[in-house]
Amino acid sequence: MxxxxxxxxxxxxxxxxxxxxxxxxxxxxxxxxxxxxxxxxxxxxxxxxxxxxxTREDLISELLLTWVSDVEADADATATDRWDDVLDWLMRLVERARLYRGLASTMAATESDEDSPLRAAHAAVVEANGRVFDRAFHAGVVVAPVDSGEVIRLVTGVAMSAEQAKLDPAQVRSMLSIVLHGLTPPHAHS
CATH class of the missing domain: 1.10.10.60 (Homeodomain-like)
Structure with a gap:
């Protein structure tokens, strides 16, 4: 070769x-x-x-290399000892998705397309989120181990809604809080 x-x-x-x-x-x-x-x-x-x-996906995929590196570094630096730490992480994921209009829906569309160049970016975000939630579980902030892909789908839904409805950060945080309440024990919300 x-x-x-x-x-x-x-x-x-x-x-x-x-x-x-x-x-x-x-x-x-x-x-x-x-x-x-x-x-x-x-x-x-x-x-x-x-x-x-x-293809458009090849271009967007290349453009996202730095974006993905930033998400991964943020995941590794995220504290997970408190409920608010995990909520802050989810907020940053939504904020990053909102950097590029349409990114959340574009990434969601590639989840099941094994040939998509964007699939690697999506998988990296799911893995980074998994590391955060694994640490949160071990810290007792999350009730049980979670499927990181499912959490990302929920966060993507919030990001898409926030983009389309032009929600302010307080509204986005409130939506993410509802998502996180379903994953954490009642005493963790303090």
Whole structure:
């Protein structure tokens, strides 16, 4: 098998410009933003964009690499000794999902698509959440071990609702509190 070819310097620059343009376009227009606008903002033709990223999911997946690393680092740094610690974690997950309009629904749609490039990002978030909830269970904050995927589905639902209804952080926290109440013993809510 031949080793992968190294990209030329101009190709590397184009790729970096496409990713930066995509970051801006996704922040402005969501995950369903126009790929033509991404190419224009990057100063490249559509063919160049598609050579680097054959599908929208490939582009979004690459864009999410840093986002996923941030989620994983946050999960590892999250305290889980108190109910509010776990609620704060869930709030940060929703806030991160709201960074890119449409991200929560895009990620939810990839959960069962084994061929999706976004599946790895979704799996990493589920795993990071699992680490937080495992620690919360061992600390006695959560009643029993939980299915991290189910918790992520609930949080995704809150994130999607928050985005569509333009809920403020207090409303989002209240919704997440209802979710967390179902996972924790009554004495933990203090």
């Amino acid at each position: 031949n080793p992968p070819r190294r990209m030329r310097a101009d190709a590397l620059k184009n790729r970096a410009r496409i990713l930066e343009a995509a970051r801006v376009e996704v922040e402005l227009g969501g995950t369903e933003c126009s790929l033509d606008n991404v190419a224009k903002r990057a100063g490249v033709g559509p063919g160049t964009l598609y050579r680097h990223f054959p």
